[in-house]
Amino acid sequence: MQSELLLGAEAVGLAAIHAGIGGAFSYPGTPATEILEFIMEHTRRAGRVSARWSANEKVAYEEALGMSYAGRRAMVSMKHVGLNVASDPFVNSALTGVNGGVVLAVADDPGMHSSQNEQDSRFYGEFAQIPVLEPSNQQEAYDLTREAFDLSEKFGLPVMVRIVTRLAHSRANVRVHPPAEDAAGNGRLPPPDPNNWTLVPSNARRRFRRLLTMQPTLREWSSQSPHNKLSLAGPRGIITSGLAHNYVGEALAGRDDFSLLKIVTYPLPVDRIRDLVNHCDEIIIVEEGYPFIESRLRGVLGLPGKVIHGKLDGKLPPDGELTPDLVATALGQPQAVPIAPVSDLTGRPPALCRGCPHADTFKAIIDATAAFPDTILFSDIGCYTLGVLPPYKAVHSCVDMGASIAMAHGAAQAGAYPVLCTIGDSTFTHSGMTPLIGAARYDADMTIFLLDNATVAMTGGQETMVAGQQLLDLLKGLGVPAEHLHVIEPLAKNHARNVEVITRAIQHRGLSVVVAQRECIHNRRKAKAAEPATKSAGATCAR
Numbered sequence: 001m002q003s004e005l006l007l008g009a010e011a012v013g014l015a016a017i018h019a020g021i022g023g024a025f026s027y028p029g030t031p032a033t034e035i036l037e038f039i040m041e042h043t044r045r046a047g048r049v050s051a052r053w054s055a056n057e058k059v060a061y062e063e064a065l066g067m068s069y070a071g072r073r074a075m076v077s078m079k080h081v082g083l084n085v086a087s088d089p090f091v092n093s094a095l096t097g098v099n100g101g102v103v104l105a106v107a108d109d110p111g112m113h114s115s116q117n118e119q120d121s122r123f124y125g126e127f128a129q130i131p132v133l134e135p136s137n138q139q140e141a142y143d144l145t146r147e148a149f150d151l152s153e154k155f156g157l158p159v160m161v162r163i164v165t166r167l168a169h170s171r172a173n174v175r176v177h178p179p180a181e182d183a184a185g186n187g188r189l190p191p192p193d194p195n196n197w198t199l200v201p202s203n204a205r206r207r208f209r210r211l212l213t214m215q216p217t218l219r220e221w222s223s224q225s226p227h228n229k230l231s232l233a234g235p236r237g238i239i240t241s242g243l244a245h246n247y248v249g250e251a252l253a254g255r256d257d258f259s260l261l262k263i264v265t266y267p268l269p270v271d272r273i274r275d276l277v278n279h280c281d282e283i284i285i286v287e288e289g290y291p292f293i294e295s296r297l298r299g300v301l302g303l304p305g306k307v308i309h310g311k312l313d314g315k316l317p318p319d320g321e322l323t324p325d326l327v328a329t330a331l332g333q334p335q336a337v338p339i340a341p342v343s344d345l346t347g348r349p350p351a352l353c354r355g356c357p358h359a360d361t362f363k364a365i366i367d368a369t370a371a372f373p374d375t376i377l378f379s380d381i382g383c384y385t386l387g388v389l390p391p392y393k394a395v396h397s398c399v400d401m402g403a404s405i406a407m408a409h410g411a412a413q414a415g416a417y418p419v420l421c422t423i424g425d426s427t428f429t430h431s432g433m434t435p436l437i438g439a440a441r442y443d444a445d446m447t448i449f450l451l452d453n454a455t456v457a458m459t460g461g462q463e464t465m466v467a468g469q470q471l472l473d474l475l476k477g478l479g480v481p482a483e484h485l486h487v488i489e490p491l492a493k494n495h496a497r498n499v500e501v502i503t504r505a506i507q508h509r510g511l512s513v514v515v516a517q518r519e520c521i522h523n524r525r526k527a528k529a530a531e532p533a534t535k536s537a538g539a540t541c542a543r
């Protein structure tokens with residue numbers, strides 16, 4: 001058996017390849033990005049796996065579902081908030097069911113290292129009523145992802161694999177198994193009855209009843225799963241899952257007086273939980289994310305005669321990531337001996353890179369709006385969100401991808417003036433185009449800044465869907481009048497002209513769009529470094 005040193009995210013990607021997928025679909029988002037990047041890198045020459053970025057997570061999910069319908073296995077991966085975007089096809093796919101196995105790998109971000117919230121995807125799994133697997137280490141990330149494809153085909157349902165940042169982004173040796181026998185195509189299963197996939201009410205009711213009648217089977221599978229490990233010892237019990245299992249193991253090193261249940265499968269393995277609860281007087285639940293297991297264990301009325309601890313009674317903090325020390329303290333164990341810091345560098349706030357095109361755009365916006373003290377600037381998610389920080393302090397909102405245009409339209413309808421918004425090229429094609437259609441249709445009194453740096457910079461420089469002239473054509477096609485579509489090149493030498501163009505756009509009492517076109521400097525460097533050696537003078541990319 002071979003062994004490979006893999007990130008948790010890479011272990012998920014490799015397992016999908018070894019399970020014989022026909023395709024992998026995703027939209028970039030930390031900490032899930034490396035799943036598709038790994039699959040792209042490792043299947044580039046194989047040819048039989050289609051691995052490419054999608055326009056957004058909903059599209060990625062639907063592409064995976066289409067591949068499944070056509071009889072091939074499909075992997076779809078995203079960060080947790082991406083599942084909000086993909087939730088419509090995700091929830092409905094539990095009714096349609098799947099043909100080729102569909103595995104959804106979701107990476108949650110407790111502690112919000114690079115996210116706007118720390119929602120827990122297990123709730124989505126329960127909401128859709130599908131099986132969820134939660135690995136606690138890189139080996140399990142590999143093993144469970146492979147198994148998830150078999151489960152998906154066995155139950156005819158999508159299966160979710162939930163990982164978290166610290167697992168996705170840490171490495172360990174993983175023993176890998178030979179690729180599935182039929183990995184060269186994984187057959188092409190015959191298409192299902194099209195009525196199953198066509199959710200008109202008569203079919204949808206039938207398919208929803210199928211999903212409901214499957215629930216006892218799923219609960220039975222979960223209760224019988226050998227992945228959920230129960231060891232009964234003393235009257236103090238611990239229920240743990242995912243990454244938190246490692247912290248419990250570390251805290252208990254050398255102690256065997258606690259009873260312990262490790263949960264890996266959802267719906268919750270009720271029989272195993274009952275065994276532990278019957279055996280123990282006091283139970284602490286240690287889980288990464290929201291108190292999902294804990295809230296279900298407590299129910300509405302609690303468990304009479306049992307003492308339950310966790311995030312809901314303050315034994316563990318309700319927000320942020322768990323740490324080995326937090327868990328040790330909650331279990332009444334000594335904390336680990338502190339490791340001396342390797343340096344005394346203090347933390348630094350993030351900032352736009354020196355030479356970033358967004359910096360020049362913000363400088364021009366700030367000077368152009370100096371005469372308008374009531375300016376509101378809605379922003380979006382990307383490197384340009386850093387315009388909220390000094391020295392710019394120009395950004396007044398950042399809610400979710402694509403929100404800037406719709407929020408600006410709402411504010412314009414409230415009579416606010418001037419209303420501005422900034423959105424990057426990738427965020428625009430992710431979910432900014434639809435609100436623009438409405439703003440153009442009603443000639444909303446607002447100015448949109450489309451920051452075209454020709455890449456998805458914030459997540460590491462993935463390729464963008466549309467940039468340059470194509471983006472300008474797209475804007476016109478969506479209804480932006482040519483006379484109010486302006487292009488600027490954000491460079492210091494153009495500052496005066498750019499301020500003048502922006503001022504004109506703001507003074508126009510209707511919709512204006514200013515496209516700031518200049519490539520991200522890291523993208524430029526990457527492109528230069530990729531040029532033949534004789535031509536290249538550039539440094540390697542810093543990110």
Ligand SMILES: Cc1ncc(C[n+]2csc(CCOP(=O)(O)OP(=O)(O)O)c2C)c(N)n1
Pocket residue numbers: 027028029030079081082083085115116381382383384401423424425426427428451453455456457458459464
């Ligand atoms: C729903 C969702 N998906 C993915 C992400 C991760 N993400 C943050 S910003 C961003 C795109 C940024 O690209 P762009 O809008 O072109 O701006 P740039 O960073 O290039 O300036 C992505 C994919 C997210 N925050 N939310």
Ligand code: SF4
Pocket residue numbers: 351352353355356357358383453457458520521522523
């Ligand atoms: S990565 Fe590119 S877009 Fe992002 S801050 Fe740096 S230069 Fe600007």
